[in-house]
Amino acid sequence: MNISIGKTEQFSTKIILVSGEEARDIRDFDGKKHSITLRYKDEETRVYVSVGEEYTFDSCLNAAAAAVRRIVDLKRESVSVLVPKASCLTPVVEGALLGAYRFEAYKSEKKSCLKTLEFVGSDLAEEDMEKARIIAEATNYSRDLVNKNAGEIYPDMLAQKARELGKKHSALSVTVLDEKDIEKQGLNLLYAVGKGSPTPPRLIIMEYTGNTDDEKRSAVFGKGITFDSGGQNLKPSGSIENMRLDMGGAGAVLGIMKALCELNVQKNVIGVIPAAHNAIGRDSYFTGDVYDSWSGKTVEVLNTDAEGRLVLADALAYCKATYNPTEMIDLATLTGAILVALGDTVSGLFSNDKTLAARLFTSGEAVSDRVWELPIRDEHRKAMESDIADLRNISKIKRNAGSITAAAFLENFVSHTPWAHLDIAGTAWNDSEPRGITPKYATGAGVRLLVHYLTQ
Numbered sequence: 324m325n326i327s328i329g330k331t332e333q334f335s336t337k338i339i340l341v342s343g344e345e346a347r348d349i350r351d352f353d354g355k356k357h358s359i360t361l362r363y364k365d366e367e368t369r370v371y372v373s374v375g376e377e378y379t380f381d382s383c384l385n386a387a388a389a390a391v392r393r394i395v396d397l398k399r400e401s402v403s404v405l406v407p408k409a410s411c412l413t414p415v416v417e418g419a420l421l422g423a424y425r426f427e428a429y430k431s432e433k434k435s436c437l438k439t440l441e442f443v444g445s446d447l448a449e450e451d452m453e454k455a456r457i458i459a460e461a462t463n464y465s466r467d468l469v470n471k472n473a474g475e476i477y478p479d480m481l482a483q484k485a486r487e488l489g490k491k492h493s494a495l496s497v498t499v500l501d502e503k504d505i506e507k508q509g510l511n512l513l514y515a516v517g518k519g520s521p522t523p524p525r526l527i528i529m530e531y532t533g534n535t536d537d538e539k540r541s542a543v544f545g546k547g548i549t550f551d552s553g554g555q556n557l558k559p560s561g562s563i564e565n566m567r568l569d570m571g572g573a574g575a576v577l578g579i580m581k582a583l584c585e586l587n588v589q590k591n592v593i594g595v596i597p598a599a600h601n602a603i604g605r606d607s608y609f610t611g612d613v614y615d616s617w618s619g620k621t622v623e624v625l626n627t628d629a630e631g632r633l634v635l636a637d638a639l640a641y642c643k644a645t646y647n648p649t650e651m652i653d654l655a656t657l658t659g660a661i662l663v664a665l666g667d668t669v670s671g672l673f674s675n676d677k678t679l680a681a682r683l684f685t686s687g688e689a690v691s692d693r694v695w696e697l698p699i700r701d702e703h704r705k706a707m708e709s710d711i712a713d714l715r716n717i718s719k720i721k722r723n724a725g726s727i728t729a730a731a732f733l734e735n736f737v738s739h740t741p742w743a744h745l746d747i748a749g750t751a752w753n754d755s756e757p758r759g760i761t762p763k764y765a766t767g768a769g770v771r772l773l774v775h776y777l778t779q
């Protein structure tokens with residue numbers, strides 16, 4: 324997409340953001356938040372979109388997205404977007420590029436012809452536009468990775484994507500452990516989960532060095548299950564169809580690293596992806612068996628479908644010991660239960676550190692990539708104790724607190740490092756119609772949240 328800033332509009336198709344109050348002057352327009360009306364005059368098309376009562380980051384973001392989505396449906400090639408005030412440029416650019424997103428790789432006829440967006444207003448800063456573009460494009464990049472076929476995005480393909488980023492950016496160095504390294508190093512949980520697949524597991528580590536004088540470094544982890552069949556605890560029809568989404572965390576981490584590189588952020592961040600295909604077959608790992616994790620803690624696997632926590636456990640413990648990060652944040656499509664608890668617009672947040680949790684919440688509100696904290700208490704920790712091993716991978720509490728007990732399991736592998744776990748199983752995927760910046764299918768949840776958090 325070509326984007327630019329202009330002082331007067333060049334194109335005959337225009338998007339105009341209006342407040343609810345301004346909308347009342349437009350004939351037969353109710354001006355409800357994010358509603359749209361089209362007006363035609365000679366060659367000109369005006370797309371009015373209401374931001375609701377006020378021009379906020381959230382209202383401009385989603386209004387711009389809704390209007391641009393409509394423009395794409397109208398098959399326009401070039402559009403001028405009128406920016407109501409300079410402070411709205413960031414959300415308008417971000418919203419416009421997120422709303423323009425279409426996943427058409429598997430359509431024989433491409434529908435989208437939008438090529439040029441011009442943002443019109445006074446005192447608009449090129450730098451704001453550029454930053455917003457990088458963040459939106461990183462989100463769309465992550466969406467593409469998650470939307471693509473599971474047969475196309477297998478663990479080593481995620482490694483190739485990481486290497487591709489490493490080649491482009493000198494500040495990013497990429498290390499990949501293949502299945503032999505994984506076995507030799509004793510990352511037995513990751514090895515076990517990936518064992519049943521002809522596409523073997525990988526541990527992908529991306530080290531971004533943006534400030535050599537800074538001793539601090541954050542680590543972000545993304546669950547990279549390229550397809551989750553459930554393994555021997557095979558998922559039934561109705562639950563399995565979308566399971567290529569299960570690398571949503573990994574897709575987000577790749578997007579985050581891409582954005583950090585392009586924004587030239589002066590921080591040090593490690594991106595880590597334990598990647599595996601949780602397959603069913605002759606070589607799958609066994610329900611009921613005990614596996615020895617990298618940390619030394621043994622795990623009774625009572626359900627091979629609770630595989631995300633297993634691959635993350637090894638990744639968290641191994642990276643903590645190897646890179647000693649100052650904080651660790653993981654993104655994972657970990658539990659169906661989080662969709663029941665929080666729905667598909669808010670991700671679950673779990674943490675052992677109040678300050679980290681509060682800062683993540685603030686970032687989520689700032690960029691409309693929202694999180695809500697749930698507790699981890701001793702009763703949840705107790706529910707993950709095994710009689711035959713140190714831990715079990717599913718809770719003793721039946722059908723209760725599934726997201727919390729999953730987080731309680733992960734907590735065993737982070738020692739005392741400030742850690743936060745984001746359960747994005749509800750937010751990474753949208754089964755319904757597009758709304759605002761959220762398209763159908765992969766949403767890119769977590770990218771904008773963590774880019775904001777890491778650049779604060």
Ligand code: BES
Nearest residue numbers: 569626628629656657658659660717748
């Ligand atoms: N990948 C799933 C979680 C998931 C479910 C993501 C629905 C997106 C939508 C995860 O690996 C899983 O299967 N979790 C089980 C845990 C259970 C076996 C304790 C679940 O949520 O049912």
Ligand code: ZN
Nearest residue numbers: 551628629630
């Ligand atoms: Zn699973």
Ligand code: ZN
Nearest residue numbers: 548551569631
């Ligand atoms: Zn899974």
